[in-house]
Amino acid sequence: MNIIIYEDRQNQRQSLELWINNHPQFSVVGAFPNCKNVEAEMHGLKPEIVLMDIDMPEVGGIEGVIRIKELNPDIKILMFTAFEDDDKLFPALEAGADGYLLKTDIDSLFPALKDVHAGGAAMSPGIAKKVLDSFRQQKTSDKKYELTKREREILELLTKGYTYKEISSTCYISMDTVSTHLRHIYAKLHVNCGTAAVAKAIKERII
Amino acid sequence: MNIIIYEDRQNQRQSLELWINNHPQFSVVGAFPNCKNVEAEMHGLKPEIVLMDIDMPEVGGIEGVIRIKELNPDIKILMFTAFEDDDKLFPALEAGADGYLLKTDIDSLFPALKDVHAGGAAMSPGIAKKVLDSFRQQKTSDKKYELTKREREILELLTKGYTYKEISSTCYISMDTVSTHLRHIYAKLHVNCGTAAVAKAIKERII
DNA sequence: AAGAATATCACAGAAACAGGTGATTGTTAG
DNA sequence: CTAACAATCACCTGTTTCTGTGATATTCTT
Known part of the structure; x- marks a missing residue:
């Protein structure tokens, strides 16, 4: 399974790459500090999965998701970030991300990669909670205003x-x-x- | 962690109970074939988590979720069912379920129980995909009318x-x-x- | 039986809105 | 460059809506 990593901090990027390459099933075919050249990188390296940070200089991860999904919706994108706030989460999901994993959940990275590759979605439990809540939020009140x-x-x-x-x-x-x-x-x-x-x-x- | 199981098929219910009780962290305090008496059972047995099947005679799982969440929203409910179709999935989530695990994903049962107990949500990858898709689908018609x-x-x-x-x-x-x-x-x-x-x-x- | 809630109707003035016509200025795409 | 589009403004007219102040009949509750 070919993976590209977007992550601006060099040491994180490199250790992630090393760690993933250590797994027999996965292979990192590229790692970049931002999404400035996603189009070319997708064309050239043809990854199946993209591991995407959010906060990156120049062109960030959410813009990256939009560009990649426009180019080829079949490329799976797993957000992998420290952000847990709604400002980043929902835009990323709306942009078309196939999963959203917090960096604290790194233990779940390989299962998550397998899940998204199989066509499923992967989310950290806290993230899934937010998604469900927002999903429900619509169906709240009922009799509150006591209209006849x-x-x-x-x-x-x-x-x-x-x-x-x-x-x-x-x-x-x-x-x-x-x-x-x-x-x-x-x-x-x-x-x-x-x-x-x-x-x-x-x-x-x-x- | 105290758990109640709702599952109409007796052998599944019993083997699930045995299996969960075997785990040091969990304890099944009740197991019933339908949700006819959820209110009394919640009051009497005070579970922290409910493991809920959907298709049950008399009073089904979705009605059960509604009743339990009305009684006490703090009781976490993990749907555990074979159904993967939207007809059951979305009503269950709207009713307030904290997670939705397919029976084929039984390997993930204990992690899922821990996740919902910790206040997160747990979903099988395929379910999470459906939720994300429906989440996005709403925000589609964005360009349909081409407003500036x-x-x-x-x-x-x-x-x-x-x-x-x-x-x-x-x-x-x-x-x-x-x-x-x-x-x-x-x-x-x-x-x-x-x-x-x-x-x-x-x-x-x-x- | 009294009181509360519901549903109904009326009049009237002020404020807000809908729709028509027409025009200017940028910006963008062919 | 030109055509199309976006965004802005103006004037006007008739209609619609909002709000205030009342009133009556019915039903339901206490």
């Missing part, structure tokens, strides 16, 4: 872009009643216009 | 409930310009009012 059935109904029509007039004829009530209901809805959601209400309703899965 | 940077910026402010006036002063542009931008945005999104635009923007993860 009618209010929910009208709010839902509002999110569909209906005007007061359309809502009134859909529900067989007058526009003034629609207006009254929406007034109550705004008060309950602590907003003061339709767009904010719709935003809140959708984000918090009220409708 | 400025348009996205203004749309985002609109979703926050800003009025034209507020947007104009936030962006240091005139209200007429805001109006022009929004007109273009509505045209691109094929809507004709702010609420519909906001609804579409959030639902399709444009902002």
